[in-house]
Amino acid sequence: MTRFPVPRAIVFSDLDGCLLNHDYTYREAKPALACLRDWNVPVVLASSKTAAEMLSLAEALDLDTPIICENGxxxxxxxxQLLGQPDATVLGVPRPLILSKLSELAERFRFRSFTELGLEGIIKRTGLAPEQARRAxxxxxxxxxxWDDDEAKIPEFQERLRDASLTLTRGGRFWHVAGNVTKGDGMQTVLTSYRPQQNANFQTLAIGDSPIDLPMLNQADWAIVVPQPNGEVRIQPEHDRYDIATASGSTGWNDSVLRWIERSFS
Structure with missing residues (x-):
């Protein structure tokens, strides 16, 4: 298992609609990112995005930390990284198995997967540039x-997926089909690498905006819920140790993180 120095705190953050605006910019988050760096607080990105997308973004953000890809x-x-350690740990179900089940369910339900959308469809739905869409x-x-069918059919669709040990979760832009693994599982796996001893003491902060983030927010010492651009708050953690950001995207992310830093370290 890879081991990292024990920090005073770790931040786990979703990307789209949180650290990233919906146009994929993050300029407004730079002050808080710089402040976290000054306090030696690692930022661990946790997203539905692929490794190809996240590795590129982590480099742009100058983050040298683990990344939790594809919702854990x-x-x-x-x-x-320790010599001889694997570059990645896979916790989920291989994509070919997921596609096989979706092909079977397509006879009863109307939906379009990323595979069916193709590169042009992904670009149209996300606004990504071609190279970014290829990474996605x-x-x-x-x-x-x-989802192109009646929303009333979603519970039945979820039940059929559960029969194959798969889950369906709503994200910021798409529904996501995956194995029975969450961002919370990824978070716990990363935390073990920062805890060489069980009594290692540091705070955890988790930031998200959609139901797919809840397993991560529920496990954190403190959570920040980022609203949608229209002000809608989609989620509520199971505990009361959380703030609701006053704005969506990187502006809300930045302001809430700076308040958390002031409260935690001043």
């Missing part, structure tokens, strides 16, 4: 989809 389906161990399509353990 895989963890890429970046930073302080390089999935290993999940399959996003667009």
């Amino acid at each position: 389906g895989a963890i890429h161990w970046r930073g302080n 399509a390089q999935r290993e353990t999940t399959e996003p989809l667009v």
Whole structure:
């Protein structure tokens, strides 16, 4: 198992609609990112995005930390990597098995998976540039989809997926089909690498905006819920140790993180 120095706190953050705006910019989050760096607080990205997408973004953000990809389906161990350790840990179900089940369910339900959308469809739905869309399509353990059927059929669809040990969760842009693994599982796996001893003491902060983030927010010492651009708050953690950001996207992310830093370290 990869081991990292024990920090005073760790931040786990969703990307789309949180650290990233819906146009994929993050300029407004830079002050808080710089402050976290000054306090030596690692930022671990946790997203439905692929490793190809997240590795590129982590470099742009100058983050040398593990990344939790595809909603906990895989963890890429970046930073302080020990010689001989694997580059990644896979926790989820291989994508071909997911596609096989979706092909079977397509006879009863109307939806379009990433595979069916193709590169042009992904670009149209996300606004990504072609190279970014190619990275988004390089999935290993999940399959996003667009639901075209009556929403009343979703519970039945979920039940059919559960029969195959698969789950359906709503994200910011798509529904996501995956194995029975969550961002919370990825978070716990990463935390073990920062805890060489069981009594290692540090705070955890988790930030998210959609139901797919709840397993991560529920486990954190403190959570930040980021609202949608229209002000809608989609989720509520199981505990009362959380703030609701005053704005969506990187502006709300930045302001809430700075308040948390002031409260935690001043």
